[in-house]
Every structure is written in C-alpha cells, then in structure tokens.
Amino acid sequence: MAKKLVIVGSGPAGLTAAIYAARADLQPVVVEGFMKGGQPGGQLMTTTEVENFPGFPEGVDGPDLISRMRKQAERFGAEFIMEDLDSVDFANRPFTLSNSSRTITAHAVIIATGASAQVLDMPGVKQFWGKGVSACATCDGALPIFRNQVIGVIGGGDSAIEEATFLTRFASKVLLIHRRDEFRASKAMQKRAFDNPKIEIVFDSVLEEVYGSQFMEGIKLKNVKTSQISDYACKGLFMAIGHTPNTGFLKNALEVDAKGYIKVKSPSTATSIEGVFAAGDVTDPHYRQAISAAGTGCAAALDAERWLLANDLG
Numbered sequence: 180m181a182k183k184l185v186i187v188g189s190g191p192a193g194l195t196a197a198i199y200a201a202r203a204d205l206q207p208v209v210v211e212g213f214m215k216g217g218q219p220g221g222q223l224m225t226t227t228e229v230e231n232f233p234g235f236p237e238g239v240d241g242p243d244l245i246s247r248m249r250k251q252a253e254r255f256g257a258e259f260i261m262e263d264l265d266s267v268d269f270a271n272r273p274f275t276l277s278n279s280s281r282t283i284t285a286h287a288v289i290i291a292t293g294a295s296a297q298v299l300d301m302p303g304v305k306q307f308w309g310k311g312v313s314a315c316a317t318c319d320g321a322l323p324i325f326r327n328q329v330i331g332v333i334g335g336g337d338s339a340i341e342e343a344t345f346l347t348r349f350a351s352k353v354l355l356i357h358r359r360d361e362f363r364a365s366k367a368m369q370k371r372a373f374d375n376p377k378i379e380i381v382f383d384s385v386l387e388e389v390y391g392s393q394f395m396e397g398i399k400l401k402n403v404k405t406s407q408i409s410d411y412a413c414k415g416l417f418m419a420i421g422h423t424p425n426t427g428f429l430k431n432a433l434e435v436d437a438k439g440y441i442k443v444k445s446p447s448t449a450t451s452i453e454g455v456f457a458a459g460d461v462t463d464p465h466y467r468q469a470i471s472a473a474g475t476g477c478a479a480a481l482d483a484e485r486w487l488l489a490n491d492l493g
Contacts, residue, residue, distance in 0.1 A: 181273035181284040182208050183492065184483055187264060188291035188425075190221025191469040192459025194248040195476030196289050196483075201255035203484045205493065208283065209252070210276065211261045219261060220245040221293045221460075223469055226309060228322060232469055244469075269432045269452045286492040287454045287483045290433070290441060291476060292425040294460040294467070298418050299333065303389030307416075311395030314418045315467065316342035320349055324394065325415045327351050331398055333386060334419030335359060340368040342419045347377040354411060356381045358403060384409075389416060424461045433457070440464050448479040454490075456482050 184200050186193050189211040200207040211219040223229065226241030235244075253259070260283075268275040273284040296314030298304060304312055313319040316332070320342075330350040332343040335357035343355045355372060360382045362369050372378050381400065387408060388399040397412045424439045434442045434451035441450055441457040448456040458479035459472035487493035 181286055182206065183285070183487060184208070184287045184289065185210065185274075185276060185283055185285035186289045186291060187276070188221070188289075188293060188459065188461070189219050189249065189259070190223065190245070190291065190293050190459060190472060191248065192293070192461075192472040192476035192479070193221075193289070193291035194245065194252055195473040196291060196458060196480040197252035197257040198248070198255065199477055199480035200289075200483065201252055201257040203480070203493075204256075205480075205484060205487065206256060206258070207252075208258045208260060208285070210264060210283070211259055212263045220249075221472075222296070222315075226313075226318065229318070229469065230321065231318070264428050267429060267432050269455055272454070274454070286490075287487055288456070289448075289476075289479045289483055290426075290429070290450070290455065290457040290461060291459045291472075291479070292428075292461045293472075294422040294424045294440075294464075296418060297421045297423060299386050299420070301386050301388060303391070303395070304386075307389050307391055307395040310393070311391065311414055312389060312416050312418070314422075316345050316417050316419070317468065320346045320415075320417070325349055328414035329354065329412060330415040330417065331356055331411065331413050332417045332419055333357075334421075335362045335364060336419070336421075337364045337368045338421075339419035340364050340372045342417055343378055344371055344375060346415075346417070347375055350377065350415075353378050354381055354413060355379065356384050356386070356400060358385045359383070386416075422460070422464065422467065424464075426461060436464075438464060448475060448482050449486075454486060456486075 184205045184207045186209045223241035230238040265278045276283045331354040343353045384400040387401045456479040458475035
C-alpha cells in the first residue's frame with residue numbers, strides 16, 4: 180500500500196517537513212540515508228556549536244539540534260528508515276523509491292537531501308573539522324574561537340570574497356588564499372577584497388596541511404610556481420570552493436539548474452513533477468542556512484498536504 184508522503188533527507192528541511200506532515204496526520208516516512216556515503220542529519224551533524232538558530236540563546240550543539248528535531252517528528256508519528264536510495268521513478272503513480280533491499284511507494288514525495296560542501300582532502304582537514312575548519316562563515320565565523328584571530332579563506336569566486344569580507348568583522352586578519360594569480364570573482368567583488376585593509380591576499384597558493392593540537396593552530400601553503408612551503412599561524416580555515424547538491428540518486432528524474440540544484444516553482448516548493456516537492460539546500464545555492472532550510476521544509480509539508488487533499492489522497 181502506497182504511503183501518503185515520503186520525505187527523503189533528515190537535515191533541518193526534512194525534519195521540519197516531517198514535523199508538519201506528521202502533525203497533519205500524513206504518516207510521513209523519512210528516508211534518512213539519502214545518498215551513498217551521505218550524512219543523515221545533514222551538515223549540522225559536523226557542526227560543534229550553532230549560535231544563530233532561533234530559540235537557543237546560549238547556542239546548541241549541531242547534532243543535539245538534529246536529535247531534538249528528530250524526536251519531535253517521532254512524537255507525532257513520523258517513521259524513520261536509515262537507508263540509502265538507489266533510484267526513483269516519478270514517471271508512474273504512485274511514485275516508487277528503491278534500493279537493493281526494498282521499494283517504497285508514495286503518493287507524494289519531498290526531496291530534502293541538502294548539498295555537500297566541496298572540501299579539500301588534505302592532511303588535518305578532517306581532524307580539525309569543526310575545530311577550526313569549516314565551510315560556512317556565516318554559520319561559524321562569529322564563534323568566540325575566531326574573534327580577534329587570523330583566519331584563512333580558500334577560494335577565488337564571489338562566495339570566497341563574500342565570506343572573507345564577512346569574517347573581517349570578527350577576525351584580526353583574513354588570509355584570502357587562491358591557487359591562481361587572479362580571482363574569478365566579479366570586478367566589484369575583487370575591488371572589495373583589494374580595498375579591505377584586513378584582507379591579506381595570498382595568490383598562487385594551495386593548502387598542504389592544517390595542523391594543531393586540540394584545535395587548529397595553523398596552515399601550511401605551497402606556492403604553485405616556486406614550490407615553496409609557507410607556514411601561517413591561524414585559528415580558522417573556511418573552505419569557499421563551492422557546494423554540490425545531493426541529487427545524484429535522482430538520475431535526471433526532476434528538472435535541475437546548471438549546477439544541479441532542483442528547480443522549484445517559486446514561491447511554492449513544487450518541482451517539475453506534480454506531487455514531488457523539494458526543500459532546503461538541495462534547492463538553494465544562495466543562503467545555505469539551517470533556519471532557511473527549515474522554513475522551506477515547513478512550506479514543502481504544507482504544499483504536499485494541500486496537494487494530497489486536493490487529489491483526494493490525504
């Protein structure tokens with residue numbers, strides 16, 4: 180028997196959708212493991228402290244926030260399945276979502292699989308992830324460990340310069356590190372970087388190592404033209420080299436943009452397939468915040484509920 184609603188993804192968007200859908204008596208099934216090697220709970224599972232999620236004036240540990248949201252959804256009857264999906268079929272109704280061990284059928288689906296930050300696989304990066312190394316300046320940059328410290332940002336596009344500029348509010352100095360001898364960012368953004376006295380630009384350089392003890396204490400950079408290794412003492416390093424939406428399992432079942440983000444019919448969360456909705460970072464290349472993801476998760480649940488009722492499936 181087909182489920183009323185299946186939610187794929189268990190980060191802030193998926194869990195918020197599950198809370199709203201469960202309270203609406205849609206008996207949602209949440210598929211937690213949404214991709215091979217994925218992280219159930221999303222990027223918050225690797226965030227040690229969240230200070231900008233409303234309702235937590237003292238901050239909250241990322242995994243703890245996800246755990247609370249999951250328990251809230253379970254309280255209202257959401258069912259959780261910790262498995263990956265291999266494929267979906269949105270061409271026939273009810274929809275099917277499959278892996279090697281099971282096939283789930285559903286009248287409506289919400290895709291909330293998020294996006295993964297592109298991260299350099301260099302010594303020390305994993306060790307100090309959440310202990311100085313991050314991929315979100317607006318999420319973590321204001322934390323006490325970064326205030327009045329030297330911080331590094333890796334990247335050469337608009338996002339990298341935006342993050343470096345943001346971090347100058349808190350850091351004593353920001354090292355803007357790029358592997359080429361010129362930025363690919365817009366001229367206006369480049370001017371912002373060159374004109375900011377707290378930004379030191381390090382061209383022609385790539386990351387060799389992050390080092391420290393309990394928390395990161397510095398980085399080693401290699402000049403790509405001279406091969407010289409330079410040591411920089413810094414307390415933080417932010418990767419600003421892009422994100423990849425977690426849509427591989429969809430295999431072109433939904434319309435996406437040039438970067439792979441699912442297209443939705445704004446202001447709704449409806450996708451190119453009627454009855455399939457999308458929320459969170461998998462649709463959002465701009466904000467990438469837990470609270471904005473949660474907001475679209477709420478909207479997706481409401482959209483799904485109304486669609487099911489309109490089609491006598493709720």
